Amino acid sequence: MTCDQCHEREAIVHLTQIVDAEVTTLHLCERCAAERGVEAPAVGKSPLGSFLAAMGKELEGAALPGAATGEACARCGATLRNFRETGRLGCSECWRNFEPQLRELVRRLHGSTFHVGERYSVPGDDAGSERSRLGALREQLRVAIETENFELAAELRDRLRVME
């Protein structure tokens, strides 16, 4: 999509305005957007971009040594600098490696840092894996009955009988 103003460059800013009850959208390139005083997305395509840019200084601050030294995630090699540029973390281990910095960010984004939703345990990882397999089979049986998949339900019931 080309810019609505210069008709030359690629539009990267999509400005939705509501004027006189009409919703209009202007597609602008970075330069024309700047001329109109509209800020282009701060960093790359990341929706977190402006937020992170605003937090940038704090993330680099002395209180966060990881960011200051460019410490990399031991597993994937991503740094906090990479995160600031893309708005995305490198791997699940990044969450552990940069835990203090991310905890602060998560608190600001969500107003909390503690997940209270559904819990999850990796299958086969816990002592009760037999129990969780039984649970999974019962769940499958329930879904099979609900979806009127009676052939499968009968098969699952037989498997459950053997296990129990």
Next chain:
Amino acid sequence: MIDLTLLADGGMGWLDASGPSSHLVLSTRIRLARNLAGYPFVGRNSDRERETILRDVEAAAADTILLRRAARFRLDRLDQGDRLLLHERHLVSRELAGLEPNGRVRYGAALLAQDRIGVMLNEEDHLRLQGLHSGFALEAAYAEVDRLDTELGSRLGFAFHPEFGYLTACPTNVGTGLRASVLIHLPGLVLTKEVTRVLQGLTQVGLTFRGLYGEGSEVVGNFFQLSNQTTLGKTEAELLDHLGKVVRQVMEYEEQARQVLLRSAPAIIEDKVWRAFGLLRYARSMSFDEAMNLLSGVRLGVGTGLVPGVSMYTLNKLLVHTQPAHLAAAEGLPLGDPALAIRRATHVRRVLEDEAGRRA
């Protein structure tokens, strides 16, 4: 061209206007972001790792009830028209389809879909479980996706942290990984100039709004997607309950705005609605944006009882089939062909003529 007949209703069951409050709410979408433990997130992994993820998830899906008959689409092997087609059906995101400005399709980008639910693979997260229901149906849509989550979660190892919950590439999705969106039509609030106030109110209560096609998309045809902004610190049920309450409130505001319009300016509204209908019925050339705006006017007319004999389902189908990729595919023309504007007007005319014929 891809074969969408592999999907029940071509993946468009959500358009049949059979769900609750279908006169205002087009569809309800639920998505859960999940990643496999042991692999880097999508932005940092290799083609080979994405291929492995694809294989593992497909194997797990084949063993489930909800996805065992799933149709599979490798986005990275489809041309732009087909990718846009899947996006226009709300089956894949812009990112997965490589439709972002300067974007490209990631190797291993894929969709598994069966009936109303599916999984996007190698999107921003390894898995994006999603469900799309007709009308305002948060609980029903969530229940189905939750079941799929249980089925897949017992066969795959998801990345989960005791404090932060389900780990995602972007911290805006961490915790539940849940994004619930309601696609709602608000012409009354736009016409009464109340919409800005309502949308601003949303952001103050932890919700957000987007355009017709979700993240990064613009508002067209007075369609707004209302969704939860935060994903952590509340249970899934609380997040859904909160969004549901606010959506019901917005629906009430919209109904009130329509009543105000009909009471205080009946002639103007009637004229606006019938003009839209007239143009759709007789125009000879039409851009997609114009079609969307006119369809919005007629939808308002049908919803308020001013325009009899046109069904919401017909309007929903027009909404889908007048989109650029759908029209180009149906007409056998390349995307962006100037003749499409004429074909669009012809298509709309024919559908509305048929509808009138059925009525007669």
